[in-house]
Amino acid sequence: MIKAMKNKSLELLTSQEVRVVIGYEKGTKCSTRPSFFFLPEDIERMVFDEECKNNLAVYLTKENIKNYGRLAIIANDKTLQSIVKLISENQIREDNLFVLTPGSEDGQVIVLNSIEEIKSFVNKSIPSQKEPDSVDELVARIRKMSREERWKYWQDEFARCIRCYACRAACPLCYCTRCTVESSQPQWVPVASHVLGNMEWHIIRAMHMSGRCTDCGACAEACPVNINLQALTRVVRESIQDEFNLTTEEYLEGNNVLSSFKPNDNETFIR
Ligand code: SF4
Ligand code: SF4
Known part of the structure; x- marks a missing residue:
């Protein structure tokens, strides 16, 4: 080879x-x-x-x-x-x-x-x-949790985040030249690593990846404190595929459901 x-x-x-x-x-x-x-x-x-x-x-x-x-x-x-x-x-x-x-x-x-x-x-x-890997088990475990258990699980995980942004740097789809979390005027997200700011950063990140993440796992691989971010984005991805009735092929071929709209969509706020 x-x-x-x-x-x-x-x-x-x-x-x-x-x-x-x-x-x-x-x-x-x-x-x-x-x-x-x-x-x-x-x-x-x-x-x-x-x-x-x-x-x-x-x-x-x-x-x-x-x-x-x-x-x-x-x-x-x-x-x-x-x-x-x-x-x-x-x-x-x-x-x-x-x-x-x-x-x-x-x-x-x-x-x-x-x-x-x-x-x-x-x-x-x-x-x-595709072979089964440990992220499959974690995703299956998360899917069985109640909403409260999930919130607690991710709060505990993100409390360990040191905000090094290695996950962002490793992600091919995180390509903005300036990230919201680094804006200082106004400052949307506190820069220090603590539970509130960490949650905000990870929720922003997960939303931006929704419908776009290709499940490559580079973010989780890059994390120095072993937070399995791939599990989070995969659960979001699976929910999107279920909600919007998309096959994996349709999902991968650019149906970015949270960043596109149709003129006849019911929700008027997006027009
Ligand atoms: S798994 Fe998704 S969020 Fe993580 S690096 Fe790959 S594309 Fe980015
Ligand atoms: S790589 Fe890990 S520690 Fe660094 S910002 Fe991302 S989740 Fe936090």
């Missing part, structure tokens, strides 16, 4: 079809970390294995990365779903992007060049790749 991924990346850089490849290299310990490959000789450092879990789509909305123009990105299944959302929200241009992802055959690399190609690949391949 890595050989094919390196060959394709090398080909794109050598032919100058792209100016940078976003991928992974070995970290200082045993794990892997995101890396940027600008020159053909840089490709030597590239790795790609089951440890490559970071959602690299988070870099695609950064201004300094956009300035490179055409680029390639190595995408696991979570990254693919984020890219679909980012294109459908007009945050990135599909004609600037080469998406490299593992195919179903051993050592195969698939190159995807458009949102249609990515969506079709995601719909065909991802359901079979």
